[in-house]
Amino acid sequence: MDTELLGRTARIEVRNVGGIDETAVEFDPGITVLTGRNATNRTSLLRSIMAVMGSDDASLKADADDGRVELTVGGDAGERYVRTFTRTNGAVSTGGEPFLDDPELADLFAFLLESNEVRRSVARSEDLRELIMRPIDTDAIRAEIRELEREKSRIDDDLSALDDLKGDLPQLERERNRLETDIEEKRAELAAKEDEIETLDADLDETRAEQRELESRLDDLREKRSELERVRSDIDLQQDSIESLTAERRELEAERDDLPDAPMGDHADIDEEIERLRERIETLEREVSDLQDVIQFNENQLDETGSVTAHLDEGGTPTDALVDETVACWTCGSTVETERITSTLDQLRDVRREKLETTRTLESELSQLKEEQRKYQKQQQRKESLDRQLDDIAVELEDRETQLDSLREERERLNADVEELESEIETLESDDFDGILDLHKEANQLEFELGRLESDLDDVIERIGDVEERLAEEDQLRSQREEIDTELRNLRTRIDRIEANAVEQFNDHMGSVLDILGYDNLERIWIERVERTVQEGRRNVQKTLFELHIVRSTDSGATFEDTIDHLSESEREVTGLVFALAGYLVHDVHETVPFVLLDSLEAIDSERIAALTEYVAEYAEFLVVALLPEDAQALDDTHTRVTEI
Secondary structure: OOHHOOOOOEEEEEEEEEEEEEEEEEEEOOEEEEEEOOOOOHHHHHHHHHHHHHHOOEOOOOOEEEEEEEEEEOOOOOOOEEEEEEOOOOOHHHHHOOOOOOOOOHHHHOOOOOOOOHHHHHOOOOOHHHHHOOOOHHHHHHHHHHHHHHHHHHHHHHHHHHHHHHHHHHHHHHHHHHHHHHHHHHHHHHHHHHHHHHHHEEEEEEOOHHHHHHHHHHHHEEEEEEHHHHHHHHHHHHHHHHHHHHHHHHHHHHHHHHHHOOOOOOOOOHHHHHHHHHHHHHHHHHHHHHHHHHHHHHHHHHHHHHHHHHHHHOOOOOHHHOOOEEEEEOOOOOEHHHHHHHHHHHHHHHHHHOOOOOOHHHHHHHHHHHHHHHHHHHHHHHHHHHHHHHHHHHHHHHHHHHHHHHHHHHHHHHHHHHHHHEEEEEHOHHHHHHHHHHHHHHHHHHHHHHHHHHHHEEEHHHHHHHHHHHHHHHHHHHHHHHHHHHHHHHHHHHHHHHHHHHHHHHHHHHHHHHHHOOOOOOEEEEEEEEEEEEEOHHHEEEEEEEEEEEEOOOOOOOOOEEEEOOOOHHHHHHHHHHHHHHHHHHOOOOHHHOOOEOOOOOOOOHHHHHHHHHHHHOOOEEEEEEHHHHHHHHOOOOOEOOOOO
């Protein structure tokens, strides 16, 4: 819903819904009073508003094949929302784009018709906490908590690893300093050796031909030894890589062995069960739709055959009509008590509610099965991924083994070349060249050692850079951990906060409403949130309950606690409406649902209806209330009135 639409005018157009053939009604922000006698389609208009808002508690007109409700909010240029009804082969399907994607909050706390579950549950002393907490997906909250705890654990592991790195950093820096010192010393030693060679060369008076040849062989020997060292290093690298790949292969094979041999192969029954649940849900939805049609039809018939109209048609007087509590049954033609029809409708509503609950249970089972199916699919995908990785490792191992064999052959060849060069050099050596030959060998060794030190220094510097880069993440990780801690605290206390807020809202508003309505000897109605041990199956569990307390006073001023069974019908209706208002505020329903609908307030006297309506109107953008003419007279004349639908 676009919250910017709130505060603007609204227009609803209805065709073939409930008992309405066709009508259009405009609403201004504030209170709109639907005033009229029975069978004037006031309830049908309210249910039409519910339908276009997204509720399923509305039905197609019994003699129509299609119907439509369109809501425009914000004038001709505003947003439009549509709900359609189509009858096909006896079943009614809905379509269009209603105002709400999920109408649960509105059905519970904003659409307060006689059949509203909150109103009825309060009157019957049913579980009030369950009503308040029903829109809260506690399973999703617990899943989110588990996910955040896993993320927090991962961050803790990262921070622990960073602490270890902090301990490594001083050692690495000391190693870097030592290598830099050794390199400086080695370079100085090599420079001195080269100076010594240069001095000795200057003192030689012999022919330089043999010296040049010897130096050439010495250069060749230096290159061969350097190449031999490179090959040895490559062999070490290949061996390390082979060991790493072998270890990785063992880990992957262990993970693959832990997976089922065929994750999806033995679970075809899950697909069948999913399909069975889908078919069962579809069947239940059709049955709920059929029940709603029957309920709506009988409600419309009951409205259209009101006692006043029946007596006037038979020549009776209005006074007779007011005391007659019978009606002609429209299915068999016999005369029955209105209460029996109302009771039957209540039973049908209970059956519909049970089927809706069964549907929700089956949908939950279906969701779990789908999750299990996804788990097996992930296992299958992981097994296939592991097989591919193992194949890749096998190929890479084979390639590295081949390279290792080649390097070993090259090492043998270079060893032979070195031995051959050393033999040639020995042949070229003479007493005159013994000194310079030794110096060249020592210089070669110094160059080799210098290269190794420089390589080690590069490795240490790279490791220090990696550690410093990782340590730079510490502040961000600690910040993320604090955010997760805060979110975890909020999630863990969210249910408690909602419960406490609901109790506080009800108690505050109930106190205000009782002060306004002024019921004699009714001092206070309030809810207490308590922990009780209750039995679930064979187990005793601790549960939070909302206990409703009613405090009355005697003529002498003494107070005593009563039960809801002893409340008048008017007092019970007010209590139910205030509890619905508490839910409306706790769940911020006003942010997504601009309409609050009221109906069946006849048990409350006119003055109190007016006061209660004004009180509720403070919290709703559009409050639409259906009243009898004599009750509507008590409301301020400035409120919009709709007398024809």
